[in-house]
Amino acid sequence: MNRIDPSESRTNLPKMPGPPRWAQRLLEWYCRPDLLEDLQGDLNEYFDRNRTTKGDRKARWIYCLDVLKFFRPYTIRKPDFINLLIHWIMLGSYLKTSRRSLVRNKLFSLINIVGLAVSMSVGLLVISFVADILAYDDFHEKKDRIFRVITTFKTPEQPQVDLASTSVKIGKQLRQTVSGIEEVTILRNGFGGDARVGEATIPLGGLWADASFFRVFTFPLLEGNPATALKNPYSLVLTEKTAKKLFGEVDPLGKTVRLDTLTYTVTGLLKDVPKLSHIQFDALASFSTAESLFARQDPNFYGWDNIWQNYVYMVLPESTRPESVLRSLTGFNKAENSRITNRTVSVSLQPLREASLGPKLHNAIGPTMIPLVVWVLIGLAMVIILSACFNYTNLSIARSLRRSREVGVRKIMGALKSHVLGQFLAESILIALLALVVSLGLFLFLRTQFLALDPFIDNLVSLEFSGRVIGSFILLALVVGLIAGVLPALFFSRIKPVLVLRDSSTLKIFRRVTLRKTLIILQYTFSLIFITTTLIGYAQYRSFLTFDLGFTTENILNINLKGNKGTVLANELRQIPGVVEVSKSLLVTSLGSIGGTTMKYKNSQDSALVWLNTVDEHYLPIHRHKLLAGTNFTRHPKTAQEESEIIVNEQVLKRFNIAKQNPQKALGEQVVVDKKKLTIVGVLKDFHYGTMENKIEPHMFRYFTDEAGGYLNVKVATTDLPATLASVEEAWRTVDKVHPMEAKFYDDQIEEAYRQFSIMIRIIGFVAVLAVCIAFLGLLGMVVFTTETRLKEISIRKVLGASEGGLVYLLSRNFLGLLLLAAFVALPATYLFFDQVVLVNFAYHRPIGLTELMIGVLIVMMPAFLMIVSQTLKAARKNPANVLKSE
Amino acid sequence: MKGTNLGEFEELVLLTIAALVNEAYSVAICDELEKHTGRAAKLGVVHAVLNRLEEKSLVKSHLGDATSARGGKRKRYYEVTHAGKVALVKAKEVRESLWNIIPGFNLEGSL
Numbered sequence: 001m002n003r004i005d006p007s008e009s010r011t012n013l014p015k016m017p018g019p020p021r022w023a024q025r026l027l028e029w030y031c032r033p034d035l036l037e038d039l040q041g042d043l044n045e046y047f048d049r050n051r052t053t054k055g056d057r058k059a060r061w062i063y064c065l066d067v068l069k070f071f072r073p074y075t076i077r078k079p080d081f082i083n084l085l086i087h088w089i090m091l092g093s094y095l096k097t098s099r100r101s102l103v104r105n106k107l108f109s110l111i112n113i114v115g116l117a118v119s120m121s122v123g124l125l126v127i128s129f130v131a132d133i134l135a136y137d138d139f140h141e142k143k144d145r146i147f148r149v150i151t152t153f154k155t156p157e158q159p160q161v162d163l164a165s166t167s168v169k170i171g172k173q174l175r176q177t178v179s180g181i182e183e184v185t186i187l188r189n190g191f192g193g194d195a196r197v198g199e200a201t202i203p204l205g206g207l208w209a210d211a212s213f214f215r216v217f218t219f220p221l222l223e224g225n226p227a228t229a230l231k232n233p234y235s236l237v238l239t240e241k242t243a244k245k246l247f248g249e250v251d252p253l254g255k256t257v258r259l260d261t262l263t264y265t266v267t268g269l270l271k272d273v274p275k276l277s278h279i280q281f282d283a284l285a286s287f288s289t290a291e292s293l294f295a296r297q298d299p300n301f302y303g304w305d306n307i308w309q310n311y312v313y314m315v316l317p318e319s320t321r322p323e324s325v326l327r328s329l330t331g332f333n334k335a336e337n338s339r340i341t342n343r344t345v346s347v348s349l350q351p352l353r354e355a356s357l358g359p360k361l362h363n364a365i366g367p368t369m370i371p372l373v374v375w376v377l378i379g380l381a382m383v384i385i386l387s388a389c390f391n392y393t394n395l396s397i398a399r400s401l402r403r404s405r406e407v408g409v410r411k412i413m414g415a416l417k418s419h420v421l422g423q424f425l426a427e428s429i430l431i432a433l434l435a436l437v438v439s440l441g442l443f444l445f446l447r448t449q450f451l452a453l454d455p456f457i458d459n460l461v462s463l464e465f466s467g468r469v470i471g472s473f474i475l476l477a478l479v480v481g482l483i484a485g486v487l488p489a490l491f492f493s494r495i496k497p498v499l500v501l502r503d504s505s506t507l508k509i510f511r512r513v514t515l516r517k518t519l520i521i522l523q524y525t526f527s528l529i530f531i532t533t534t535l536i537g538y539a540q541y542r543s544f545l546t547f548d549l550g551f552t553t554e555n556i557l558n559i560n561l562k563g564n565k566g567t568v569l570a571n572e573l574r575q576i577p578g579v580v581e582v583s584k585s586l587l588v589t590s591l592g593s594i595g596g597t598t599m600k601y602k603n604s605q606d607s608a609l610v611w612l613n614t615v616d617e618h619y620l621p622i623h624r625h626k627l628l629a630g631t632n633f634t635r636h637p638k639t640a641q642e643e644s645e646i647i648v649n650e651q652v653l654k655r656f657n658i659a660k661q662n663p664q665k666a667l668g669e670q671v672v673v674d675k676k677k678l679t680i681v682g683v684l685k686d687f688h689y690g691t692m693e694n695k696i697e698p699h700m701f702r703y704f705t706d707e708a709g710g711y712l713n714v715k716v717a718t719t720d721l722p723a724t725l726a727s728v729e730e731a732w733r734t735v736d737k738v739h740p741m742e743a744k745f746y747d748d749q750i751e752e753a754y755r756q757f758s759i760m761i762r763i764i765g766f767v768a769v770l771a772v773c774i775a776f777l778g779l780l781g782m783v784v785f786t787t788e789t790r791l792k793e794i795s796i797r798k799v800l801g802a803s804e805g806g807l808v809y810l811l812s813r814n815f816l817g818l819l820l821l822a823a824f825v826a827l828p829a830t831y832l833f834f835d836q837v838v839l840v841n842f843a844y845h846r847p848i849g850l851t852e853l854m855i856g857v858l859i860v861m862m863p864a865f866l867m868i869v870s871q872t873l874k875a876a877r878k879n880p881a882n883v884l885k886s887e
Numbered sequence: 888m889k890g891t892n893l894g895e896f897e898e899l900v901l902l903t904i905a906a907l908v909n910e911a912y913s914v915a916i917c918d919e920l921e922k923h924t925g926r927a928a929k930l931g932v933v934h935a936v937l938n939r940l941e942e943k944s945l946v947k948s949h950l951g952d953a954t955s956a957r958g959g960k961r962k963r964y965y966e967v968t969h970a971g972k973v974a975l976v977k978a979k980e981v982r983e984s985l986w987n988i989i990p991g992f993n994l995e996g997s998l
Contacts, residue, residue, distance in 0.1 A: 018958070035938075038950070041960030042913050042930060048957075069931050074938050 019047050019063040027067045032077045039070065087422050097406060098427040107784065108399065109431075111777045112392050116435035118770055119381075119388035120480060121442035125450060125463075126381040127472045128443075132461035133369050136276045136356035140218045142315050145182070146352040147322055149174070149312040149329070150361060153305075155343045155609075164311065164361040164368075165189075169302050170332060170347050171312035178328045180320045185212040187311040189365065191285045194738050196258040197246045201738050204242065204259070207279070210287035216315050217279070223253050224268030235286040237268035242282040264289075275462050278356045278366035304336040305345050311365055313352075322349050367460045380767045383526050387771055389484040390519040391778035392428065396488035397516065398785045403492070404500045411497035420493040428485025429478060436477040454759050487515075517818055520782065523775035524822035524860065525829075530768030532830045532856035536848055537761040540839070543846040544754050545747075549590050550687025551623040553746035557714040557728070558588050560742040564735055565708045572731040578718030579728070583618035586710040588746070589689050591753040599700065600672040601656040608655055610648075610673075611689050611697060614704040620647070620684075622715045629663035630682035633703050640705050646671065646678040650686050651698040673700070688844075691753055695843040713746075772860055776867070779815065783868055787811055787875040795880035804876045811872035819861055827853050893978050897945075899924065900936050901975055904946060905967045912951070912962040913937060937965060945971035 018024075024040075031039060043066055050059035102109040137143055149170055154160040171186040188208040195204040213219075214226035221229065222240065229237050236257055243252045243266075252266045264285060273280055295301040316322060326349050333346045350358065357369050407420055415423075451458045561569070570582040587595060599610040617633045619625075633645050648671075652658070659665035663683035670677050686696045704710065718724040725743075732741040744752075751758075787794075794807055802810075831848060839845050893901065903919045904911040913934055920928040940946045951962040967975070 037960050038913065038963035039934070041957035041962060042934070044958040044960060045914050045956070046930065066930070070934070072935065074935065 019043070020060055023064045023067040027070070030071060030077060031075050035075055039075070043067070083416070083418065086419065090419065090423070091426070094423045094426050095430070097423075098430055101403065101427075102431070105399070105402075108395050108781055111781045112395065112431055113435050113438065115388040115391045115774045115777050116432060116480060116484070117438035117442060119384040119439075119774060120432075120435055120476065121439040121446055122767065122770065123381045123385050123476050123480075124439060124443040124473055125446050126377050127476060128447075128463045128465075128469050129377065129450075129461055130374060131466070131469045131472065132276060132463060133357050133374060135466075137278055137352055138276065139274055140352070142216070142218070143352055145316050145318065146216060147314050147316060147325070147349045148352065148355055149314070149347050150350045151307045152346045152348070153307060153343065154346075162359065162361050163307060163363050164355070164365055165308055165363040166310055166312050166347055167302075167304055167307045167345070168310050169304050169306075169336075170329075171310065172302070173332060174312065174314060174325075174328075178325065180317065180324060182315040182317045183212050183215045184312065184314045185216045186210050186287055187213070187279075187313070187365070188287065188290050188309050189311070189363075190309055191283070191290070193259045195246060195283075197255070200246065202242075202245050203739065204282050206281035206283040206285065208287045208290040209284045213284065216313050219273065220271050222269045222271055223251070226268070229268035230284060230286040231288070232267075233286060233288045233292050234262065234264045235267040235289070236264035237270055237284040238266055239270045239272050239282060241272050243269055262289075262293075278368075280366055305340055305343065307345055308363060322351070325349060367456070369460070377763075380764070384767060384770055384774065385480060386483070387523045387526065387774045387778070389480060390523055391774065391781065392431070392484035393487045394516050394519055394778060395781045395785070396424075396428075396485075397491055398782060400488070400491060400495075401789075404495055407492050407495045408497040408500040411495070412501070417493045420495075421489045424489035424492050425482065425485045428489070429481030432477045432481030432484065435480075436473065440473075453762065454755060457759075516782070520775075520779060520818050521822045521825070523771070523778060524819055524864075525826045527768065527771040527775045528823060528826035528856060528860050529830050529833075530764060530771050531859055532827065532853055533834075534761060534765040534768045535852040535856050536830070536834055537757070537764065539849060539852050540842075540845055541754060541757055541761060544692050544757070545751055547688070547692065547844065550685060551625045553590075553623070553750060555716045556622065556746040557716055557725075557743050558746055558749060559712040559714060559728070559732070561708070561710055561712060562736065562739045562742065563708050565706060566710060566712050567706055569731060569735045570712055572734065573712070573714055573728060576724060576727045576731065578716055578720065578724030580715040580717045581618055581622050582715070583622045583713045584616040584704050584710060585619055585713055586614040586704060588711055588713075588749060589613055590691065591749055592691050594690060597674060599652070599656075599698075601658060601669075604672075606656070608698065610652060610655075611699045612702065613689075613699075614702045614710075616704045619701070619704075619713065620682075622713055625687065626685040628683045628685055630667045630680070632682060634681060635703075637703060637705055640707070643676060643703055643705065644679060645681045645703060646673065647682040647684060647701040648680055649684045649696075649699045651696060652700060653683065655698045673702070678702070692842045692844045714743075772863075775860075776863055779864055780867055780871075783815060783871045787871055791875060791878065791883055794875055795878065795883040798876070798880045799884070804873070807876035808869060808872045811875065812868045815868050816865070819864055823857055823861070827857070830856075893945075893974050896932070897936055897940060898975070898978055900933060901940060901945060901967060901971055904965050905972075905975070909964070911965045916965075940971070941965075943970075944968060945974055 027040065027043070028036065043063060046066070047059050047063050050062050054062075140146060148164070149166045151163040151166040152160055153163060168186055168188075171184055174181060175184040186209075191208045192203070192205040194201050209230055211227070211229075211231045213230055214221065221237070224237065229235060238246070238252060246252065246257065247255060252269060255266050257264045257266060270284075291301070298306075300306050314325070316325065329347050329349065333344075337344045337346070355365070356367065357371060357374070360368055360370050410420060410423075447463050451461075451463065559569075566584045570584060573579050573582045594611060595613075596609045596611040598607045600607045617636060620627070620632050628650070630647070633647070635642075635645060637643050648666075650661070650663070652671075653661045653663065653666050656671070658669050658671075658680075666680055666683055669680050671680065672678075684701075687699075688694075688696060689699050690697075714728065716724060728743065729741050732743075790811070794811070797807060797810075831853065834848055839848070899920060900916060903916050903923075907915060907919060913930065916937070917928045917930055917933050920933070937946070937948075941948060945968060946965045947968050948963050948965045951964050953959055953961050
């Protein structure tokens, strides 16, 4: 009950501001009643004293500090069990009234439950996603003590490259010279090929791993000895799945597997690698094999700067801090970098959990999620959920008139403030739990959609239920219920029963109008931002796909040769009627895959990295590259030694200032690449080599001699595409019987290259639609409520002669104003965000169009506008006689 | 142990209460302590000690009359109980008996 202390309010009011109210409240709340009065008095006395000596501000500050300091075991009030008991007893009554009010106002209940359910389903999705990401590599027993050596590679010419891989050398040095490390293991990627057992041939992918692999990681061996399985050369450890494919039900231990020309012996059988592991493989081969295979061929196998294929992981004992290892790594960096010129290679440490959730590194061994993406997802879900909570808050407070009598009666019967508070919180939590049930169904649907969005996501997470996930779901519902219900509950708990019961119109339902308006503006601002973001993003995405790259990609089918020699297949393909021409290239450019090497001109000191693609003589015509001067390759050497010609773009002339950048005069000039002198026979107009994020840089074409690997580019012109593709596939099968053909149209590949972008757009687009719907629902509720409340006023106005148009204007004016305000906040914000943050990452992009912004506004505003007008019109058209009669 | 042993600060507070007679309430005790010992007596500390002394029933307390000072809140006055007086006297006797057995020269010159 509200106890008013007249003496207190009278003495306090006219004077200077007293101690902070919240501090006083806090003290009243926690302090034992028998100590309270004296303590308050003491603090007041000190407060007055401090005010005269130290000033107002300081005194208030000290007061707050003291209140916090007095929070001690002996001052704390014991929990009020009677109160809790009453809550418990009254629960049945609360539930009953809640149910009645839900059923009585079907529209509002529907808006609340649907809004909360939809938004919570997004929340559930994000929770299970984040839970999966956090659960990565959880199965390793020593997960908290495992660290990975990561590398930074720097040359004077290029920005630094951060790598997840490192050198074999650092692994060996750590093992031999640094004390205080429990275990070091070295892995190398690139193991694999076609495994043959008898007649069966199965492609295999995996890693080279040394004998300590099983002492660092927890991959349980079903058969074989973990200490020796990866010790000897040509040992092979298979996962259960792979073993089944190769050997069926036969026990694989001790059997042999042929890969290329080598024979491996199976020494172990592993349980399948869990999905949530950043290291994935079909099979492991002993690292000693790799050493014996490559160390002889490659003199730099153990080199400090051979950092592209190896991974080093270590386990530290519990007592060792990573800093001590880091210190020895810095020592190695200094010593080794003094021995190499023109580049620096620095190693450092990374804990295991950052391997799956951490900064993006090149040569990552498995999928990596950058924390920013996770935060963005959490942020999106939060905005949506808060928006639905706003709806609940708004509608509950707006409709408080209907329930204030109930609260009044409860209070008169003896309910305390805290009881009413509890009742309304219980109600909102109940509704949130109801919404949770609905949202679970939606979640199951969303999950399949989300996983189908991209193979990357499907590989990354499974989104399965677990105890922790379900617990978080329920927690989410509780939190949502609390957030949505706290303001209405506070509002109801403060209702003065006498006033309400005497005359309910005294209840100031329009007192919190500013709050409600702000919430609506917030909702619409976010909706607009999301929608315009989606539209602008989509427009940019379309422009990337249709961008003029400087060459054509139309009707070109790129076939991955998978290590086969291309010439035979190319000849076969030329026989097919639908095929115009076939060319060969090492890379398919403009997709993000790049390769380059250094070039020198006359000055032997001046070298620069030039991007490279090796192609045959058919490549330039098929892709319609524009020659500014010179010709296509004139000589077609059979071996790499005979190579003598090179074709470059304008940027190369500019970089080295060849022949004063005059294409005609540059012909015949010689440049040095890979210690070979090559003559420029052609100069090409600049074209795009990387994606839209990269600027056009120096680029060269070299001749593709008859080597294995690379791609065939098949120019297709046919009316019967399926038939042509079928014959292409047939031709492939005559050349390679093991691998399925991997052929994609160039345009489709470009689309794939921007897939991350399109996934982001789709996710934000989805969120945008939800945000708009939820905001729309909330606005609908508010409009319906306001017009209903003002029905009598409208009728009187009408009787007195107001026109329908005038009434619609009167009723909708405020809402339209809110929408306009939201647009004024949202549009500049989105524009600036794209202009300053997003698009600066893309060297080539189209300017942000006003049309997208306008369309966004229309999409959001039109339904809202129509709804407002139709609702107000409905109210304005009511027969005033009927309304006024039914008093 | 409770009720038999006095801590150093407890003893000081108890003595102050006895000295202040009828005016012994928390703020006044703090001020008096500060005046005599010269060290800052924090309200929080004194309050806790008063609470403990009352728990040990060395002091008892009652609320005074309401005045317009202190925001209209009443003061809690403390007085030393019989047990408190016994404890004080005992503490004094312990000290004196120890003082008596110290040879005179041992502490000379340190004053």
